[in-house]
Amino acid sequence: MNSSRLQTDEYINGVLRGDRGILAKAITLVESTLPGDQRLAGEVLKAILPHAGNSIRIGITGAPGVGKSTFIESFGRMLLDRGKQVAVLTIDPSSQLTQGSILGDKTRMQDLAKDVGAFIRPSPSGSALGGVAASTRETILLCEAAGHDIVIVETVGTGQSEIAIKTMVDFFLLLMLPGSGDELQGIKKGVVEMADAIVITKADGQNATAATTAQADFQHALHLLPNQRSGWMPKVVTASAMQGKGLPAIWSMIEEFKNSLSKTGSFAANRKSQQKAWFKDYFSVLLSADPKRFARVAEEERRLAALVESQGLFPREAARQLLDTYYTAITSGDR
Numbered sequence: 001m002n003s004s005r006l007q008t009d010e011y012i013n014g015v016l017r018g019d020r021g022i023l024a025k026a027i028t029l030v031e032s033t034l035p036g037d038q039r040l041a042g043e044v045l046k047a048i049l050p051h052a053g054n055s056i057r058i059g060i061t062g063a064p065g066v067g068k069s070t071f072i073e074s075f076g077r078m079l080l081d082r083g084k085q086v087a088v089l090t091i092d093p094s095s096q097l098t099q100g101s102i103l104g105d106k107t108r109m110q111d112l113a114k115d116v117g118a119f120i121r122p123s124p125s126g127s128a129l130g131g132v133a134a135s136t137r138e139t140i141l142l143c144e145a146a147g148h149d150i151v152i153v154e155t156v157g158t159g160q161s162e163i164a165i166k167t168m169v170d171f172f173l174l175l176m177l178p179g180s181g182d183e184l185q186g187i188k189k190g191v192v193e194m195a196d197a198i199v200i201t202k203a204d205g206q207n208a209t210a211a212t213t214a215q216a217d218f219q220h221a222l223h224l225l226p227n228q229r230s231g232w233m234p235k236v237v238t239a240s241a242m243q244g245k246g247l248p249a250i251w252s253m254i255e256e257f258k259n260s261l262s263k264t265g266s267f268a269a270n271r272k273s274q275q276k277a278w279f280k281d282y283f284s285v286l287l288s289a290d291p292k293r294f295a296r297v298a299e300e301e302r303r304l305a306a307l308v309e310s311q312g313l314f315p316r317e318a319a320r321q322l323l324d325t326y327y328t329a330i331t332s333g334d335r
């Protein structure tokens, strides 16, 4: 185990007291795939769990340049001014390719980062989405136990990472530029369907009229979608993060969402069903943490998938063969 690690109690007490330095260290611990660290992380998480869960978890996505970091900076500042404690986490799939996080760029959200009530944490680089998702979930719990009332999880609009975010937040905000509701600005339709609200950004100056038109367009487009199971009607609002316009209304909307869904039990039910996605993500983490054992399975899966696609191998037969490889991997060698 890494010698810079703290004792279990130091992590637990530090997080519960809201010590930001120790919170950051505890997050590094849950992101680690070293077996010793994983055991320690498990103990820390178990101890802090009774103190977690009390925040509202907000997911924010949108294409690059739509204004996410400016929005989070202004929105976060407004919440801090209202006495809230805000944590901002990022999921950045591009960091897997570049080994360096674009969203975690130090120049982003600099002002917010300076505030004692705010905590900003970029995505760990170089890990698979399943791993990032699993550690982000645990990071949410740590931030909550450290006293953060609002946890914002941000990602860029790429498709897969929005699905990951949707399974870890209570409220999902999609940011769009003032433009028509017909053009989806690089955002997949499935992502629009997942949104609890769409914010038309940069609704100021010359954009103000276009933003209002876009609002009506998107509201119309949303009406054509099937109703959400929770009964929540997704809303479309306009905002200017630069002028602070529309931000209080967005916060009121999120509070209204929480209140009304809590009354019907949908809020809690959603969190419960999210546990299932977490379980799956964590399983993929365990698999990737044991690369020697499971490399053959992954390789066989790729080989069979190619055969299914190009050689017409019957999928049922391919799945059987993959399962055999799996069993061999599990039963071979000591754990």
Ligand code: GDP
Pocket: 062, 063, 064, 065, 066, 067, 068, 069, 070, 071, 201, 202, 203, 204, 239, 240, 241, 242, 243
């Ligand atoms: P991100 O890539 O989605 O995080 O977008 P940024 O927050 O970095 O913003 C992209 C660009 O849009 C920057 O040049 C911002 O100054 C600008 N921008 C962001 N929010 C607003 C806004 O409310 N109004 C205007 N006019 N410009 C904005």
